[in-house]
Amino acid sequence: MPPSPAAAADRLLVAGNWKMNGTRALARELAAAALAAARASPSVEVVLFPPTVLLDEVVRAVGPDGDVPVGGQQCHWAPEGAHTASVSAAQLAEAGCAYVLTGHSEVRRELGYDDARVRAAADAGRASRLRPIVCVGETEAERGAGAARAIVEAQVDAVFGSRSAGLEADVAYEPVWAIGTGRTPTVEQAAEVHGWIRARLEAHGAPRSRILYGGSVAPGNIGGFLSQPGVDGVLVGGASLRADAFTALVTAARAAADRRRP
Numbered sequence: 001m002p003p004s005p006a007a008a009a010d011r012l013l014v015a016g017n018w019k020m021n022g023t024r025a026l027a028r029e030l031a032a033a034a035l036a037a038a039r040a041s042p043s044v045e046v047v048l049f050p051p052t053v054l055l056d057e058v059v060r061a062v063g064p065d066g067d068v069p070v071g072g073q074q075c076h077w078a079p080e081g082a083h084t085a086s087v088s089a090a091q092l093a094e095a096g097c098a099y100v101l102t103g104h105s106e107v108r109r110e111l112g113y114d115d116a117r118v119r120a121a122a123d124a125g126r127a128s129r130l131r132p133i134v135c136v137g138e139t140e141a142e143r144g145a146g147a148a149r150a151i152v153e154a155q156v157d158a159v160f161g162s163r164s165a166g167l168e169a170d171v172a173y174e175p176v177w178a179i180g181t182g183r184t185p186t187v188e189q190a191a192e193v194h195g196w197i198r199a200r201l202e203a204h205g206a207p208r209s210r211i212l213y214g215g216s217v218a219p220g221n222i223g224g225f226l227s228q229p230g231v232d233g234v235l236v237g238g239a240s241l242r243a244d245a246f247t248a249l250v251t252a253a254r255a256a257a258d259r260r261r262p
């Protein structure tokens with residue numbers, strides 16, 4: 001039984017989303033590095049999102065102690081059934097997952113997940129006791145048109161709004177134009193969006209949800225993002241595929257956590 005991620009809510013979170021990358025050998029190498037980094041940095045929660053087919057390899061490599069929780073990159077909204085090529089939340093949970101990403105922009109774009117499906121997928125995750133990390137973010141054109149705030153708030157509202165009790169889930173702010181491009185918003189721009197998201201989460205009864213930043217996070221820029229009190233962690237793509245870079249990110253997060261201590 002994976003540990004409850006909520007128990008770690010006061011730690012900074014560094015999550016690696018491997019996307020459609022990796023072999024079994026690389027999975028073992030990255031999982032071992034993540035485990036060592038997590039054990040060296042107890043003030044940081046380290047989470048891995050491998051491809052579904054590598055989950056068993058990673059779960060075995062990180063061991064049963066819960067030092068490195070694992071998550072699925074996506075789940076279907078339905079509990080089971082005729083949905084060729086999809087994976088259910090229950091299957092992820094049985095595979096040892098504690099988390100699931102929902103609404104990643106690549107899933108929205110390539111698999112056609114709109115806000116309603118993202119909400120339903122998050123609900124499916126909760127029904128299987130997974131903690132969803134709901135990904136939101138504007139495109140470059142939307143930012144250019146001055147619509148970033150409206151887009152991000154609508155994506156948050158669609159998943160967290162109209163509920164009798166707050167959704168137990170986290171949010172990742174991933175501007176689409178910053179994913180895999182080497183470009184990032186300024187630290188101040190990211191902090192501004194996190195503030196918008198925080199206000200919506202409070203309005204929806206989810207004040208304890210963490211808000212991560214994602215999009216071209218690297219060892220050279222993580223410190224800036226984590227210097228902002230409204231940034232509770234990072235969701236990392238490309239840099240999570242190199243053991244040395246991912247270890248450096250966890251070490252930098254530990255330093256940021258140390259600086260936050262009163």
Ligand code: 13P
Nearest residue numbers: 017179180215216237238
């Ligand atoms: P990169 O870190 O490669 O920009 O990817 C970010 C991302 O999409 C994480 O989910």
